[in-house]
Structure formats: structure tokens, C-alpha cells
Amino acid sequence: MTIRIKKGRTGQSLRDTVVQMSGVDLSACYQCKKCSSGCTVSAHSQSPPSEIIRRLQLGAGDELLRNDLIFTCVSCETCYARCPMGIDLVPVMDALRALAVQRKAAIPKGNVPLFNSAFLKTVHIFGRTYDLGLMALYKIGTSSYSQDADKIPLLIGKKKIAFLPSFSPNLKTVKRIFEIARQNKGK
Amino acid sequence: MRYAYYPGCSSESSARDQHTSSIAVTRALGIDLVEIPGWSCCGATPAHQTDRLLAASLPAANLLWARDMGLDVAVNCAACYNRLKTANYEVQHQPEMRKKVAAALNRDYDGSVKVRHIVEVLLEDFGVKNLETRLRHSLNGLKIAAYYGCLLVRPHEVTQFDDPENPQSVDTLVTALGGESLDWPCKVSCCGNSLSLTTRSDMVVDFSDAIIGMAASAGAECIAVACPLCQVNLDLRQSNIQKKTGRNYQMPVLYITQLIGLCLGLSFAELGLNKLVVSPSAVIKVVNENSFKF
Numbered sequence: 001m002t003i004r005i006k007k008g009r010t011g012q013s014l015r016d017t018v019v020q021m022s023g024v025d026l027s028a029c030y031q032c033k034k035c036s037s038g039c040t041v042s043a044h045s046q047s048p049p050s051e052i053i054r055r056l057q058l059g060a061g062d063e064l065l066r067n068d069l070i071f072t073c074v075s076c077e078t079c080y081a082r083c084p085m086g087i088d089l090v091p092v093m094d095a096l097r098a099l100a101v102q103r104k105a106a107i108p109k110g111n112v113p114l115f116n117s118a119f120l121k122t123v124h125i126f127g128r129t130y131d132l133g134l135m136a137l138y139k140i141g142t143s144s145y146s147q148d149a150d151k152i153p154l155l156i157g158k159k160k161i162a163f164l165p166s167f168s169p170n171l172k173t174v175k176r177i178f179e180i181a182r183q184n185k186g187k
Numbered sequence: 188m189r190y191a192y193y194p195g196c197s198s199e200s201s202a203r204d205q206h207t208s209s210i211a212v213t214r215a216l217g218i219d220l221v222e223i224p225g226w227s228c229c230g231a232t233p234a235h236q237t238d239r240l241l242a243a244s245l246p247a248a249n250l251l252w253a254r255d256m257g258l259d260v261a262v263n264c265a266a267c268y269n270r271l272k273t274a275n276y277e278v279q280h281q282p283e284m285r286k287k288v289a290a291a292l293n294r295d296y297d298g299s300v301k302v303r304h305i306v307e308v309l310l311e312d313f314g315v316k317n318l319e320t321r322l323r324h325s326l327n328g329l330k331i332a333a334y335y336g337c338l339l340v341r342p343h344e345v346t347q348f349d350d351p352e353n354p355q356s357v358d359t360l361v362t363a364l365g366g367e368s369l370d371w372p373c374k375v376s377c378c379g380n381s382l383s384l385t386t387r388s389d390m391v392v393d394f395s396d397a398i399i400g401m402a403a404s405a406g407a408e409c410i411a412v413a414c415p416l417c418q419v420n421l422d423l424r425q426s427n428i429q430k431k432t433g434r435n436y437q438m439p440v441l442y443i444t445q446l447i448g449l450c451l452g453l454s455f456a457e458l459g460l461n462k463l464v465v466s467p468s469a470v471i472k473v474v475n476e477n478s479f480k481f
Contacts, residue, residue: 040377044390072387075232076377077341081351088342094236110387116233123234123245127227129196135384144386151423158462160201160419169225173248173292180291181241 003054014064015056017099022091029053029087035079045069049079049089052096065105070096071112114141124178127168131161188312190261190303191253192220193271195415196228197264202415204459208444209263209305211457215448216313216321220261223252229270232381243284244291246274250300251292259301261308263444265338265414269346271302276345304339304348306356306413306443315363323452325365327477329470331446332369332402332410333357336417337377351375357411357443364450365477371405373398378420388424392431395424399436409470410440418442422464439467449474 012020019026029050036048046068047055055064073093080088099105101113118137122130139145155161168174198206213220226249235242250271253260262268278285279298289295309318335354343351352375358368376398379391399421402410412418422440429435441463448458449471460467 040379040394041390044387044393072382072390074337074377074380074382075236076337076380078337078375078377081341081343090235091239094239097236098238110382110385112236112382112385115381115385116237119231119233120237120241123228123230128199129228129231131200138385142386147386148388154423154464155201158464159203160462162200166196166199168227170227170248170252174227174245176293177241177244177248177291181238181244184240184287185238 003051003058014060014062014099018056018092018095021095021098022088024088024092026053026056026087026092028085029057030085032084034082034084035087035089038078038082040074040076040078041072042069045072049073052092053087053089062103062105065096065100065103066108068108068110069093070100071108071110073097111138111142114138120178122165123174126165127171127174128166130165132163133165188217188308189219189221189258190308191256191258192222193226193229193249193253193260193262193267194222195262195264195267196231197266197415201419202264204462205263205415205418205442205444208442208448208453208458211453212309212444212448212451213305215451215453216309216318218308218313221256221258223249223256223260225252229267231266231270235270235273239284240287240291242270243274243277244288246271247278247288247296248292250274250298250302251294251296254296254300259303261303261305263305263415265304265336266416268302268304269338272346274298275300275302304413306339306360307348309447310356310360315359318360318447319363322364322450323479324450324474325477325479326361326446326450326470327365327473329366329473330369330406330408331361331366332371332405332407333361333374333443334398334402334410334412334417334421335374336412336414337375337380338414340375357413360443360447361411364446366446369402369405369407371401371407373401378417380416380420383416383420383424388427391420392424392427395421396428396432396434399425399428399438400434403436403438407438409446409467410438411443411446412440413443425465437465439463439465439470441467441470446470
């Protein structure tokens with residue numbers, strides 16, 4: 001297979017940025033593709049994980065941030081468990097995802113960054129996850145009201161969803177952590 | 188035996204049954220779970236997918252509160268377990284991260300608080316031999332596929348849980364209960380995690396179909412799990428699988444603590460059996476028919 005890449009922007013390459021953010025050495029990869037064979041989501045995605053590494057090695061630019069594997073990756077760590085060179089791809093995917101959000105790359109179907117930010121918003125407000133709030137924020141953001149709507153009466157009937165949020169009494173610490181993390185962003 | 192208990196957010200919503208069954212089982216066995224006062228969310232997958240400092244500091248705060256109690260931590264949720272252990276690993280191995288976490292928490296944390304999953308507590312700390320003497324019912328050869336998913340076993344150097352490709356902990360507990368644990372290839376496959384809550388839930392239906400289908404062809408009559416996301420994805424998605432593929436598995440998916448509770452003779456209400464979507468009646472029937480005489 002031929003891989004065509006666009007040259008990255010001038011200044012620090014995407015590869016170097018990802019290596020710096022993730023602390024993972026990508027040069028050790030020799031394309032054995034064990035990560036791709038074991039990958040939970042690659043059959044449902046544009047590219048397998050080994051291709052993402054190859055593209056980074058070859059100097060891919062920001063077009064890589066639109067690759068949907070970055071967003072379908074479920075952080076299951078199967079790639080890392082099977083990599084003969086011990087390359088942990090999960091922090092690499094985390095870095096690419098953060099860069100995609102930061103550089104406003106197009107976000108594919110599923111909108112995982114919106115899901116993540118809705119999840120963290122409830123944690124920021126209550127100190128604990130609030131499923132109903134999370135689902136409302138996500139469904140409004142994606143206009144996906146009918147998606148799995150049939151599950152909601154079942155979840156409520158089985159009390160698998162709490163109506164009211166639960167507050168952590170240590171909310172002050174949680175808010176402080178969020179604030180410091182925000183100040184540290186990019187450092 | 189006493190532990191600082193970290194319930195995790197799912198204990199108040201989707202996995203209330205895992206929480207209540209663990210409480211009931213440990214109480215019956217004389218293991219003391221003391222809830223960490225004021226515990227907060229571990230950040231789960233969204234935190235590490237968003238920000239590394241956030242992902243390390245949220246669990247570290249809870250570990251510090253546990254350290255104040257002077258106890259090891261016991262945890263039910265595989266995702267919480269994974270995040271707490273990752274925080275320990277990162278502050279131990281990355282001095283830079285330890286400094287940043289200390290600044291975020293206004294307190295230094297050295298990563299020394301031990302974190303135990305409830306499966307490890309029952310299997311290693313309490314012991315299978317001890318458990319066997321307390322059983323009132325048997326699973327009498329019921330064929331059970333033990334499903335571990337991702338977060339307990341990976342990454343191995345962080346969680347140090349059992350074997351990353353062919354774990355046996357839940358199997359050993361199943362065998363102790365008199366069940367037949369199956370050798371099957373999807374033990375550590377991924378169910379799709381939180382994609383279930385996004386508009387890509389179609390992927391989770393495919394993954395769950397592959398996992399349950401494999402368990403069924405290995406002869407499983409029940410799947411035993413130890414993670415809230417695995418349980419919800421495998422249990423709740425069976426109706427979607429039927430709609431999409433026509434396959435109607437009706438496969439009960441129980442937490443290992445619910446199976447243990449049944450064999451200890453605990454009440455269905457305590458074990459939260461009414462929370463299961465696919466009826467566990469086939470399992471309950473076996474348990475009722477196989478009581479030990481005293």
C-alpha cells in the first residue's frame with residue numbers, strides 16, 4: 001500500500017509535538033502491525049494504528065488530525081499489550097486527540113471530544129459524574145435525540161440512572177485540580 | 188480485614204448492583220469496607236483523553252484521602268481501578284508529574300497507597316479456601332464464561348492484575364462456586380467502552396455481538412464480569428443485537444459478586460438482581476436446586 005502524506009507545517013513537526021506531549025518514542029516502531037491486528041476499532045475506522053505511526057514517522061501534517069481512528073480509539077490498550085517494542089499508543093492517541101481539538105480539526109461522527117468535555121463538565125460541577133446531565137449535554141451538542149432513546153425508560157425503570165446528581169463534599173479540591181490543569185495546559 | 192472503599196460514580200447509577208452486591212458479600216464474609224469520606228470522580232477515560240495532569244490528580248486526591256485513613260483501597264469498578272493505579276504508577280515513575288500533582292493538590296503524594304480490586308480482595312486477601320467454607324449453594328457445573336475486558340488487565344505493568352492475555356482470577360472464583368469456567372478466546376477483548384454512550388453505539392453492538400456469540404459457542408450459560416461498562420454493554424445491547432442480526436442470545440451477564448452472593452444465600456434485593464436486563468432466572472434456578480445440607 002502506498003501512503004501519501006502532506007508535508008507538515010513549518011516549525012515543530014506533528015511527530016515531534018506528539019512525541020513531546022506523549023513521552024512515547026515512535027522511532028522504535030518497525031511496522032510489525034501487531035497493534036493493528038489486535039485493535040478493537042480498526043475495522044470500523046479509516047486507518048489501523050500502525051498506519052498512524054507510519055504517517056507520523058514520514059512527517060505527516062495536520063491532515064492526520066482528521067483521521068477518525070483518533071476518535072474511535074477506546075483506549076483499550078490491546079496495542080500496547082502486544083507491541084514487541086513496548087510502544088504505548090494510548091498516550092499518542094490522547095495527544096493527537098488533544099491537538100485535533102486545539103487546532104480545530106474536523107471532528108468525525110461520534111464526536112468523542114464533546115462527550116469527554118460533557119463528562120468532565122459534570123465532574124467539574126458536582127465532583128462526581130452525573131449521567132443525565134452528561135447525556136443531555138451530549139445529545140444537545142450532537143442533536144442525536146432519537147439515538148438509543150428506547151433505552152432511557154428501561155434505564156430509569158431499572159434505576160440504572162440517577163435522577164439527582166451526587167455532590168462530592170470535597171468539591172473545592174476538585175475545582176482546584178481543574179483550575180491548575182487549565183493553567184498548566186500546553187506547559 | 189479493613190479497606191478504604193472507593194465506590195466510584197457508577198455505584199450511584201448504572202452499576203448500583205455491583206456496589207450493593209459487593210457490600211453484601213464482603214459484609215457476609217466479615218470484610219470491612221469503609222467508604223472514603225467525600226470521594227470524588229477518578230476522571231475515567233475522558234480525563235486521560237483530555238489532559239494528563241487532570242487524569243493523574245483526580246485519582247491522586249482520592250488516594251491521599253485513603254492514606255489519611257491508613258488503609259489499602261478496595262474498588263469495584265475496573266475503570267476506577269485502572270485510573271487509581273495509573274496515578275500511582277505515574278507519580279512513582281515520573282518525578283515531573285509528581286511535582287505537578289503535588290502543586291495541583293497542595294500536598295505531595297508518593298504513590299504508595301495500595302489499590303485492590305474486589306476480585307483480588309476476595310481471591311487473594313480473603314482466600315478461595317475460606318470462601319468455599321462459607322458457601323450455602325453451588326453453581327453445580329453451570330457453564331460460565333469469565334469476561335475481564337480491558338481495564339483490569341491492561342496495561343499490565345500498571346495494573347499488575349493476573350495475566351494480561353489469559354487471566355484466571357474470576358475463573359478461580361467461578362470454580363470455587365462449583366461452576367464450570369470455560370476456556371474461551373474473548374476474555375480480554377474490548378466491549379467498546381464509553382462509545383456506547385455516543386452516537387457510535389453501533390460499534391458497541393458489533394463488539395458485544397462478537398463477545399457474547401463467542402461465549403455462546405463455547406457453551407456458556409452465563410457470563411461473569413467485574414467491570415460496570417462491560418456489564419452494561421453486554422447486558423443492555425442484546426436487544427440491539429437481536430434487532431440487527433436476528434440473534435437472540437438471552438445470555439445472563441452477572442457481576443462475579445452477584446454470583447458469589449447467590450451462593451452465599453444472600454437476598455436478591457441486596458444483590459440487585461432486578462437491575463439486570465436479561466433475566467438471571469436460569470442461574471437462580473441452578474442455585475436454588477443445589478443447596479448444601481448442614
